[in-house]
Structures are given as structure tokens and as C-alpha cells.
Amino acid sequence: xxxxxxxxxxxxxxxxxxxxxxxxxxxxxxxxxxxxxxxxxxxxxxxxxxxxxxxxxxxxxxxxxxxxxxxxxxxxxxxxxxxxxxxxxxxxxxxxxxxxxxxxxxxxxxxxxxxxxxxxxxxxxxxxxxxxxxxxxxxxxxxxxxxxxxxxxxxxxxxxxxxxxxxxxxxxxxxxxxxxxxxxxxxxxxxxxxxx
Numbered sequence: 001x002x003x004x005x006x007x008x009x010x011x012x013x014x015x016x017x018x019x020x021x022x023x024x025x026x027x028x029x030x031x032x033x034x035x036x037x038x039x040x041x042x043x044x045x046x047x048x049x050x051x052x053x054x055x056x057x058x059x060x061x062x063x064x065x066x067x068x069x070x071x072x073x074x075x076x077x078x079x080x081x082x083x084x085x086x087x088x089x090x091x092x093x094x095x096x097x098x099x100x101x102x103x104x105x106x107x108x109x110x111x112x113x114x115x116x117x118x119x120x121x122x123x124x125x126x127x128x129x130x131x132x133x134x135x136x137x138x139x140x141x142x143x144x145x146x147x148x149x150x151x152x153x154x155x156x157x158x159x160x161x162x163x164x165x166x167x168x169x170x171x172x173x174x175x176x177x178x179x180x181x182x183x184x185x186x187x188x189x190x191x192x193x194x195x196x
Contacts, residue, residue: 003042003107004085006063007034008075008128009049009093020094023187025194033194034093035060041100042089042107048075067144072128073151074144080137092128092180096190099177106164107131114159118174121166127151129178135159 009021009031021031028036031047035057038045049062056062063078072092079088089107091098110116110131117130136159143154166174181187 001086001107002084003087003089003131004044004046004079004083005038005042005089005091005103006046006048006075006079006083007031007038007091007093008072009047020181020187023191025191030096030194031093034091034096037096037098038091038100041103044083044085046079046083048079050075066141070144071149073140073149073154076132077137077140077144080132080134080140085134087131087133089131090128094181095129095178096181096194097176097179098129099172102169102172102174102177103129103131105172109164110162112160113162115156116162116164118169118178119163119165125152125156125161125163126178128180 009019021029023030025033035045035047044059046061046063047056048065050065050068061083063075063082065074065078066081067074067077072090076088076090079090087110089103091103106116106118114133114135115130118126120126136155139155139158143149148154179190181190
């Protein structure tokens with residue numbers, strides 16, 4: 001199965017107050033660091049840039065939303081529609097500690113499901129560290145056209161989802177892997193761990 005890692009960026013960043021992809025990490029940016037982190041994990045890397053363009057390495061395509069302003073599911077729609085790939089591993093630019101070994105393990109565990117995601121301890125699925133097959137595309141497009149932007153309401157009920165419970169993932173540091181730097185305070189906690 002050919003898998004492309006897609007890094008979501010280009011969101012509104014209301015809580016951070018600035019473009020998260022442009023946050024400085026040493027001599028580079030968070031987005032550049034994320035591209036380096038995921039390069040070579042699967043078959044390719046692409047960036048979901050929302051509505052705006054990005055300066056990216058030549059081998060990393062920038063994907064623009066077909067439903068501007070519709071959030072992460074619109075980024076996934078663009079990736080599944082535009083990329084020549086069987087599946088997408090979706091992660092967010094503000095999840096800087098994502099574990100490549102965990103992502104690969106999930107890809108093996110996916111089987112014939114349309115989606116493979118982690119079920120958190122409170123029962124919520126984690127849609128932004130997950131795998132999605134091309135078969136999800138028609139459902140996503142229909143949901144976005146009908147105004148349903150949530151993975152939980154607009155996609156998961158209509159496709160086959162392999163949910164991996166946290167209890168099965170004791171070998172991985174999930175709190176670190178799924179850490180999300182949404183606010184300046186969270187970024188200040190994460191940044192020293194990313195600096196060389």
C-alpha cells in the first residue's frame with residue numbers, strides 16, 4: 001500500500017495567535033522540522049496548506065482546500081483528491097512529537113479498514129494522527145458539502161474504522177506522540193525539546 005504523510009497546516013491558529021507552521025525552531029520553522037521528521041517514514045510527504053501557498057521543498061507538494069474554511073477534514077479531502085496514493089497518514093503541524101514507529105504500526109494494523117485511528121481513554125478517537133484510504137473521499141466531500149466538518153459526525157459513521165484502544169499501545173508514549181501545541185503556553189513547553 002502506497003502511503004503519503006500529509007501535514008496539516010494553514011489553519012486559523014486563533015489560540016496561538018500566529019501561523020503555527022512558521023514558529024521558529026532553531027534556524028528553521030516548525031513546518032520545516034515536521035517535513036524532516038516525516039520524510040522517509042512512508043512513501044512521500046505533502047503539506048495541506050489550507051487556503052494559502054507555502055514555500056516548500058520541490059518534492060513536497062502543497063495542497064489547497066477545495067472547501068476553504070472547512071477545517072482539517074477539508075485538508076484531508078484535498079489530499080485524497082489530489083495525491084496519487086492509496087492512503088494518507090494525517091498529522092498536524094502542531095503535533096511535533098509524533099512517533100514514526102507508532103504510525104507504521106498503525107498502518108500494519110489497518111487491515112482492510114477505511115480508517116485507522118487511536119481511541120483515547122475517554123472514548124474519543126484521535127482523527128489528526130490517523131490513516132485514511134482513498135475510499136473515504138466521496139463521504140468526506142458529501143459531508144463537507146452538507147456542512148458537516150467533524151470527522152466524528154461526517155466521516156466515521158459512514159466508513160469502516162479500525163479503532164485502536166490506548167490500552168493496546170502501552171509500548172508507545174502516547175501523551176508525547178499526541179501532544180498538541182495549540183497555545184503559546186503549550187508551545188513554550190514544546191519548543192526547548194525541539195531545539196538542537
